[in-house]
Amino acid sequence: MTEAPEKHFVVDSMLGKLAKWLRILGFDARCERLDAREQIEIYQKQGFFLITRNRRWSGPPRVFCLTANNPVEQLRELVSLAGVTPQEVRLLERCVRCNERLMETASEDALGQVPDYVFETHPSFHRCPNCERIYWRGSHPKRMVQRLEQTLGWTILSDSAGS
Numbered sequence: 001m002t003e004a005p006e007k008h009f010v011v012d013s014m015l016g017k018l019a020k021w022l023r024i025l026g027f028d029a030r031c032e033r034l035d036a037r038e039q040i041e042i043y044q045k046q047g048f049f050l051i052t053r054n055r056r057w058s059g060p061p062r063v064f065c066l067t068a069n070n071p072v073e074q075l076r077e078l079v080s081l082a083g084v085t086p087q088e089v090r091l092l093e094r095c096v097r098c099n100e101r102l103m104e105t106a107s108e109d110a111l112g113q114v115p116d117y118v119f120e121t122h123p124s125f126h127r128c129p130n131c132e133r134i135y136w137r138g139s140h141p142k143r144m145v146q147r148l149e150q151t152l153g154w155t156i157l158s159d160s161a162g163s
């Protein structure tokens with residue numbers, strides 16, 4: 001199986017919630033105010049996908065101008081425009097707040113940082129090197145992930161992920 005090259009996104013700051021969804025799915029999603037043509041051109045040259053609702057920037061390749069208001073609908077639009085597939089999803093890869101890549105961390109480090117039942121029932125934890133937040137399988141509420149799965153028609157959580 002050939003893997004698609006990792007996709008990197010620059011999301012217009014007006015679409016902050018969409019950026020969070022992308023990070024939950026494990027994509028590099030920078031959130032920035034897009035307000036200059038040169039800025040867009042620089043990101044384009046670096047291979048970024050640019051996501052905005054501002055029609056002013058539409059036209060060039062890899063600049064996607066979304067129309068939906070709802071962040072989950074925006075994600076659906078983006079997935080279709082950018083050709084994102086469920087195989088590219090990497091849960092627990094990025095900090096939802098900082099966009100930093102998470103690091104695996106010793107479970108002792110999670111002691112006292114997560115609820116006791118989580119500590120006892122999860123064998124491994126991830127930590128954001130920037131904000132120190134601890135993540136684990138299930139730290140994204142199941143309801144959220146299920147909503148994503150329904151919207152996109154994907155299976156993200158395998159049965160082995162537990163409940």
Ligand SMILES: [Zn+2]
Binds near residue numbers: 098129
């Ligand atoms: Zn963080």
